[in-house]
Amino acid sequence: MADLHYDHPRLAKLYDLDSGWSEDRDFYLNLAGDAPQEILDLGCGTGLICNQYTKNGHQVIGLDPSAGMLDIARKSHFGKQIKWVKSFSQDFNLNQTFDLIIMTGHAFQVLLTDEDVLNVFRRVKTHLKSNGIFTFESRNPQIDWVSRWNHSYELNLEGETIKVTRRVISHQDELMVFEHEYIFEDETLVSKSHLRFMPKQKIAKLYSQANLALKTFIGDWTGGAFDPTTSQEMIFKLTMH
Numbered sequence: 430m431a432d433l434h435y436d437h438p439r440l441a442k443l444y445d446l447d448s449g450w451s452e453d454r455d456f457y458l459n460l461a462g463d464a465p466q467e468i469l470d471l472g473c474g475t476g477l478i479c480n481q482y483t484k485n486g487h488q489v490i491g492l493d494p495s496a497g498m499l500d501i502a503r504k505s506h507f508g509k510q511i512k513w514v515k516s517f518s519q520d521f522n523l524n525q526t527f528d529l530i531i532m533t534g535h536a537f538q539v540l541l542t543d544e545d546v547l548n549v550f551r552r553v554k555t556h557l558k559s560n561g562i563f564t565f566e567s568r569n570p571q572i573d574w575v576s577r578w579n580h581s582y583e584l585n586l587e588g589e590t591i592k593v594t595r596r597v598i599s600h601q602d603e604l605m606v607f608e609h610e611y612i613f614e615d616e617t618l619v620s621k622s623h624l625r626f627m628p629k630q631k632i633a634k635l636y637s638q639a640n641l642a643l644k645t646f647i648g649d650w651t652g653g654a655f656d657p658t659t660s661q662e663m664i665f666k667l668t669m670h
Contacts, residue, residue: 432539432620432621432622433618433619433620433621436495436496436497436498437497437618437620438497438500439613439618440497440611440618440620441475441495441497441498441500441501442501442586443584443586443591443611444474444475444498444501452650452651453533453534453566453650454477454478454481454533455650456650456664457478457531457533457564458478458481458482458485460529460531460562460564461482461485461487461528461529463485465486465487465488466482466487466488466527466528466529467487467488467525467526467527467528467529467558468482468487468488468489468490468527468528468529468530468531469489469490469492469523469527469529469530469531469556470482470489470490470491470492470530470531470532470533471492471518471530471531471532471536471549471553472492472493472518472532472533472534472536472539473491473492473493473498473502473513474493474495474498474502474534475498475501475502475505476491476499476501476502476505476508476511476513477505478531478533479491479502479505479507479511480505480506480507480508480511483507483510483511484506484507489511489512490511490512490513490514490523490525490527491511491512491513491514492513492514492515492516492518492521493513493514493515493516494515494516494517495515496515499513499515518532518536518540518549518552519540519545519548519549519552520548520552521552521556522552522555523556525556526556526557526558526561527556527557527558527561528558528560528561528562529561529562529563529564530553530556530557530561530562530563530564531563531564531565532549532563532564532565533565533566535566535567535568535624536565537549537565537566537567538567538568538624538625538626538627539623539624539625540625541604541623541625543631543635546627546632546635547635547638547639550635550636550638550639550641550667551639553639553641553667554639554640554641554669557668557669559669560668560669561668561669562644562666562667562668563641563665563666563667563668564664564665564666564667565664565665566662566663566664566665567626567627567632567662567663567665568624568626568661568662568663569648569655569657569660569661569662569663570603570626570627570628571657571658572661574600574605574626575597575600575605578595578596578597578605578607579595579596579597580594580595581593581594581595589613589614591611591612591613592611592612593609593610593611593612594609594610594612595607595608595609595610596608596610598621603625603626603627603628604623604624604625604626605623605624605625605626606621606622606623607621607622607624608620608621608622609622629646629655629663632663632665636665636667640669640670641667641668641669641670642667642668642669642670643665643666643667644666644667644668645665645666646663646664646665646666647662647664648660648661648662648663648664649661649662649664650662650664
């Protein structure tokens, strides 16, 4: 089930303000290169990167389980040129293969069970071209995320200031439970979320079971090597075996 901040229409409008363009988006955008590619964006949200791919001449499908996010995506600048699919990444079937499949914005971490992760890898394998690439990232579980997670900030939308507080409820083993509190002028909304912080070895075991192979593994958006004690990101590029 989608978190409230993905599916509630009012919170969906805040998504790009809270998670807008950043260096990770540049990294994913540059993966496609200049030649036209067929691209699938898993967990596409409001279609931010889908629009940029389309602007650059690529053929794009954006897939997301959130109706609220997809409603915004369809109204985006290139929204009518992009095919939008409402589906979870664990069970989609598009009868098409792709040069590039991406899963950005730490969407991989909302896959809370080994079965979910394995099903995504299997779906990806079915939809990759023989020389295709699947790229995604997950936060390094060796970092003390709890100490970095709790914070408050403000967002401004259409002249209104919204106060946002993010706080950890629990963090046990690989699972973190936390909430966002959004204080609007006329109401307060609270969205509860779950993220899984999987170690690299467990991720590798599951993509190997799906007959995917590691092409490259890096620790930051500039292509730097992964350091298990300091790198915040684990960035995977997978190919067909």
